[in-house]
Amino acid sequence: MKQHLISLVLFFSFLLSGCMPLKQTEVTSPNGHIRLAFALDGNNRMTYQVSVGDTVFITPSLLGFTAKDGVNLAEGFKVVNTGFTTHDETWTQPWGENKNIRNHYNEMAVHLSDTTNTKLTLRFRIFDDGLGFRYEYEVPGADSILVTDELTAFNIAQDGTSWSIPANYDTYELLYRTQPVSRIDNANTPMTFKTGGLYASIHEAALTDFPEMTLKNTGNCNFKSELAPWPDGIKARFNVGSFKTPWRTIQIAPKAVGLINSGLILNLNEPCALETTDWIRPMKYVGIWWGMHLGVESWVINDRHGATTENAKRYIDFAAANNIEAVMYEGWNEGWENWGGSQTFDYTRPYADFDIEEIARYAREKGVAIIGHHETGGNIMNYEKQLDKSYKWYADLGIHSVKTGYAGGLPDGHNHHGQYNVRHYRNVVETAAKYHTTLDVHEPIKDTGIRRTYPNMMTREGARGMEWNAWSEGNPPEHHVMLPFTRLLAGPMDYTPGIFDIMYERAKNSPYRKQWNMKDSKDCRINSTLAKQIANWVILYSPLQMAADMIENYEGHPAFQFFRDFDADCDWSEALAGEPGEFVVIVRRAGEKYFLGAATNEEAREVTVALDFLEKDKTYRAVIYADGKDADWVTNPTAYEIIEKQVTATDILSVNMAKGGGQAITFMPL
Ligand code: NOJ
Numbered sequence: 036m037k038q039h040l041i042s043l044v045l046f047f048s049f050l051l052s053g054c055m056p057l058k059q060t061e062v063t064s065p066n067g068h069i070r071l072a073f074a075l076d077g078n079n080r081m082t083y084q085v086s087v088g089d090t091v092f093i094t095p096s097l098l099g100f101t102a103k104d105g106v107n108l109a110e111g112f113k114v115v116n117t118g119f120t121t122h123d124e125t126w127t128q129p130w131g132e133n134k135n136i137r138n139h140y141n142e143m144a145v146h147l148s149d150t151t152n153t154k155l156t157l158r159f160r161i162f163d164d165g166l167g168f169r170y171e172y173e174v175p176g177a178d179s180i181l182v183t184d185e186l187t188a189f190n191i192a193q194d195g196t197s198w199s200i201p202a203n204y205d206t207y208e209l210l211y212r213t214q215p216v217s218r219i220d221n222a223n224t225p226m227t228f229k230t231g232g233l234y235a236s237i238h239e240a241a242l243t244d245f246p247e248m249t250l251k252n253t254g255n256c257n258f259k260s261e262l263a264p265w266p267d268g269i270k271a272r273f274n275v276g277s278f279k280t281p282w283r284t285i286q287i288a289p290k291a292v293g294l295i296n297s298g299l300i301l302n303l304n305e306p307c308a309l310e311t312t313d314w315i316r317p318m319k320y321v322g323i324w325w326g327m328h329l330g331v332e333s334w335v336i337n338d339r340h341g342a343t344t345e346n347a348k349r350y351i352d353f354a355a356a357n358n359i360e361a362v363m364y365e366g367w368n369e370g371w372e373n374w375g376g377s378q379t380f381d382y383t384r385p386y387a388d389f390d391i392e393e394i395a396r397y398a399r400e401k402g403v404a405i406i407g408h409h410e411t412g413g414n415i416m417n418y419e420k421q422l423d424k425s426y427k428w429y430a431d432l433g434i435h436s437v438k439t440g441y442a443g444g445l446p447d448g449h450n451h452h453g454q455y456n457v458r459h460y461r462n463v464v465e466t467a468a469k470y471h472t473t474l475d476v477h478e479p480i481k482d483t484g485i486r487r488t489y490p491n492m493m494t495r496e497g498a499r500g501m502e503w504n505a506w507s508e509g510n511p512p513e514h515h516v517m518l519p520f521t522r523l524l525a526g527p528m529d530y531t532p533g534i535f536d537i538m539y540e541r542a543k544n545s546p547y548r549k550q551w552n553m554k555d556s557k558d559c560r561i562n563s564t565l566a567k568q569i570a571n572w573v574i575l576y577s578p579l580q581m582a583a584d585m586i587e588n589y590e591g592h593p594a595f596q597f598f599r600d601f602d603a604d605c606d607w608s609e610a611l612a613g614e615p616g617e618f619v620v621i622v623r624r625a626g627e628k629y630f631l632g633a634a635t636n637e638e639a640r641e642v643t644v645a646l647d648f649l650e651k652d653k654t655y656r657a658v659i660y661a662d663g664k665d666a667d668w669v670t671n672p673t674a675y676e677i678i679e680k681q682v683t684a685t686d687i688l689s690v691n692m693a694k695g696g697g698q699a700i701t702f703m704p705l
């Protein structure tokens with residue numbers, strides 16, 4: 036009887052569509068909740084639409100590209116056949132927020148062809164927490180393809196609230212905006228939004244040999260991909276007659292923290308391409324860095340030079356004494372005098388007062404790793420000329436981790452996020468891997484999960500980090516509770532948290548302090564409480580996690596015990612509660628220890644946290660780093676208290692945070 040009913044319904048839907056079967060092909064998520072339908076519309080254009088439950092989430096949206104020289108990538112395609120598969124596996128990564136990740140999806144591969152025999156496979160993968168799709172083109176007879184535009188649209192069915200930074204092909208170091216979806220002019224991805232009771236974020240996965248995708252509002256809540264161009268306006272170029280795009284992704288979750296807890300971006304990347312990964316390990320680090328940003332030290336060699344042999348050894352001693360695995364030095368090599376000018380850094384020529392061989396020897400003796408530094412100022416050609424040599428040179432010294440930087444414009448009209456530089460960034464990842472070297476990239480291309488394929492690509496900046504607090508109006512309190520729901524959905528961030536001298540008292544009293552950045556208003560400060568600085572070590576995930584302050588500000592400070600106990604090599608994580616721009620609570624486990632970080636925006640807040648993530652039948656010593664009673668990020672940012680308690684998995688904690696405050700907790704089994 037039921038069978039008959041279904042046939043009847045199908046029959047009537049054929050009737051409604053003019054007696055013709057709909058040219059529609061559908062696939063749902065494993066739990067059946069998310070449904071994606073591909074269709075050729077009345078004008079034979081390719082479209083997709085997404086519904087969640089019974090509600091339309093993405094209304095019919097265009098697919099395809101345009102190209103030069105008569106290459107057709109969008110029109111008149113016909114479905115040749117459609118294949119369906121299911122995939123369910125749990126894979127393991129050498130490091131990450133979660134070492135084990137379940138990859139469970141239903142795939143629909145729509146194979147299409149046009150009259151000139153151009154072949155396109157549209158591969159859709161639908162997970163319980165969102166979806167991704169990619170294009171795989173083969174153009175017979177073409178020996179090159181010049182892509183002029185991407186037509187992919189995301190027509191969001193209902194207006195709602197969004198959190199994003201503006202689209203910009205050169206920088207992600209911008210402030211987040213909270214605004215109606217319909218009011219966004221353009222945005223970079225991840226673009227996070229809430230509509231119809233659901234949270235979602237549009238981004239991309241596995242960005243390889245392609246420009247980055249940004250989003251442009253084409254009316255109401257309809258968005259279209261805008262690719263970062265080459266100087267001649269071409270968006271993507273290939274010297275062969277075929278190409279594959281990165282995945283276009285939409286994460287979808289009933290709660291905002293569901294976006295953080297999703298493994299979708301990593302699942303859409305290729306498995307590890309490196310033969311061995313035992314040389315890759317997460318590390319905590321300190322470095323000669325903040326002093327330059329505050330203007331009390333300099334990158335360039337002079338009487339204020341930060342990276343001297345003596346100072347370098349002082350940092351190694353501090354790391355060795357405080358359970359910190361690594362030290363990082365900036366301003367150690369020739370070329371800083373031309374930063375912002377000709378930018379011809381030399382990556383194998385240390386300044387005269389930086390005896391790198393002696394420093395490397397000393398670090399080895401103390402069991403501390405060195406993180407090297409390559410600032411390019413944007414001079415890619417100069418860097419690429421020295422690339423292999425400089426990674427080999429570091430490796431020969433025993434230095435197997437490098438922070439890179441691209442603070443400056445690119446030559447010849449290239450922009451930071453176009454295909455040219457995407458290729459460059461990948462070239463660096465592969466060269467570093469050759470020398471068993473891990474990377475921390477500043478001014479990077481945005482993360483799209485390639486750490487799964489290249490686990491030596493560990494962390495990157497790609498948002499306004501700590502440096503902005505040294506010489507600008509700074510990052511507002513909401514910034515750190517915005518990042519986990521936006522930038523960090525893409526992957527780890529080297530924010531460099533943990534400044535203890537919140538008001539820069541030591542720097543402001545220093546006779547050496549000089550203004551070096553035009554944006555410096557002289558009354559800069561950190562816009563948070565001390566407890567929130569500590570919480571950010573947990574919240575702002577980075578497998579290379581820095582305690583960014585000058586070590587003088589940690590020496591003898593009781594609250595620095597948190598960083599001593601902290602372990603950057605976590606096994607499991609869960610975002611427990613939060614709302615973009617308002618607050619967040621995240622817990623991570625590393626071995627037997629758990630670390631909890633909670634933070635709030637300008638509002639004081641109390642959040643109740645059930646400790647049911649702890650192992651049952653174990654008692655833990657909880658060390659709580661909390662805002663002091665009268666703490667307030669504006670008037671009393673350094674008031675904090677340390678409270679110790681014994682707790683078990685059945686306990687419930689009340690986490691109290693001051694305005695602009697936070698809380699960090701270490702749980703150690705007794
Ligand atoms: C910008 C980076 O984000 C910062 O960490 C670094 O100190 C400067 N560039 C200089 O390389």
Ligand code: CA
Nearest residue numbers: 208477478496
């Ligand atoms: Ca930067």
